Amino acid sequence: MSAAEKTNLLNLDRAAMQEFFVGIGEKPFRATQVIQWIHQYGVDDFDAMTNLGKELRARLRETAEIRVPEIIQDQTAVDGTRKWLLRLNDGNAIETVFIPEEDRGTLCVSSQVGCTLNCSFCSTGHQGFNRSLTVAEIISQLLVANRALGRDPKGDRIITNVVLMGMGEPLLNFDNVLPAMRLMLDDYAYGLSRRRVTLSTAGVVPMLDHLREECPVSLAVSLHAPSDALRDQLVPLNKKYPIQELLEACRRYCADSPRSRVTFEYVMLEGVNDSIEHAHELVKILGDVPSKVNLIPFNPFPQTQYRRSSKQVIDRFRDVLIAAGLTTITRKTRGDDIDAACGQLAGRVQDRTRRRERLALRAGRA
Numbered sequence: 001m002s003a004a005e006k007t008n009l010l011n012l013d014r015a016a017m018q019e020f021f022v023g024i025g026e027k028p029f030r031a032t033q034v035i036q037w038i039h040q041y042g043v044d045d046f047d048a049m050t051n052l053g054k055e056l057r058a059r060l061r062e063t064a065e066i067r068v069p070e071i072i073q074d075q076t077a078v079d080g081t082r083k084w085l086l087r088l089n090d091g092n093a094i095e096t097v098f099i100p101e102e103d104r105g106t107l108c109v110s111s112q113v114g115c116t117l118n119c120s121f122c123s124t125g126h127q128g129f130n131r132s133l134t135v136a137e138i139i140s141q142l143l144v145a146n147r148a149l150g151r152d153p154k155g156d157r158i159i160t161n162v163v164l165m166g167m168g169e170p171l172l173n174f175d176n177v178l179p180a181m182r183l184m185l186d187d188y189a190y191g192l193s194r195r196r197v198t199l200s201t202a203g204v205v206p207m208l209d210h211l212r213e214e215c216p217v218s219l220a221v222s223l224h225a226p227s228d229a230l231r232d233q234l235v236p237l238n239k240k241y242p243i244q245e246l247l248e249a250c251r252r253y254c255a256d257s258p259r260s261r262v263t264f265e266y267v268m269l270e271g272v273n274d275s276i277e278h279a280h281e282l283v284k285i286l287g288d289v290p291s292k293v294n295l296i297p298f299n300p301f302p303q304t305q306y307r308r309s310s311k312q313v314i315d316r317f318r319d320v321l322i323a324a325g326l327t328t329i330t331r332k333t334r335g336d337d338i339d340a341a342c343g344q345l346a347g348r349v350q351d352r353t354r355r356r357e358r359l360a361l362r363a364g365r366a
Ligand code: SF4
Pocket: 115, 116, 117, 118, 119, 122, 123, 124, 125, 126, 166, 167, 168, 169, 202, 222
């Protein structure tokens, strides 16, 4: 069997792994053993899996593989934010960012190479879309980061939280994101609680209901505007799923678990969405949705027309929300010196390749 035909076991969640083992005439419990080796212990050599018999190990070598993307850049910012650029099999690059804080360590994971949604303030959107990631490519980001970070002095893992908030719209790659999230939650893989895994979406309304039914992790929504007219400009997906439909889906999302709240992300763009009136409008539309608001100071990138709102304006906006009873925080900008905002490093790498070619091609045709 050639390498190309081997099953990459990183693509399999527990149910799929059980199927794989039953398919080769083994007992389903082998799935738990192998998942533990791969995801808990970070082992990618079948010969090191000592609780599997010699014959089974030989069989796995023939039929399966554990193919982890290669790290092509590993940078640490002065504030401790660490960023890996990973090369995929087809030459594409994706980025994963680790953000250490006092009480937690958060890994920001990508779900696609580029993004189809073209939000006007987003550097990933500017790169266009290349393809969705496989389960293996999504979960490998956690595997690679865990290996690189090791464990703390108590023997606990350093990554305590995962956010699907890197490049791409995770709900447009749900078939691959779902098994990857199941592995994040699996006690024999990463054992994270649902509260500690957050999926961030621009608001693909029908898929929110699927997420609620299949795997109700914490939800973050990129809102960025309090009215449809403005949101249509910033998040073009809004034309398809306008604010009221989106908020209705958010209410449904929280209905089953009374303690859960949706985190609304709101990027602060100078003179665009940052006035006192916008803040009041936001308070009004969020009304009875169990919510929390994250204000994100905009991180400028080369081709953008936007600028970051001043600290004073952000504070004023935040104070209106807080006075109205909304839990609101301003997100710290992290890793500025290594371009750790969503999509920025991979953007530069790819810019040197495909996007420029495509733009040149289009210009030639025009
Ligand atoms: S903000 Fe998110 S959904 Fe919008 S283009 Fe960027 S990656 Fe895609």
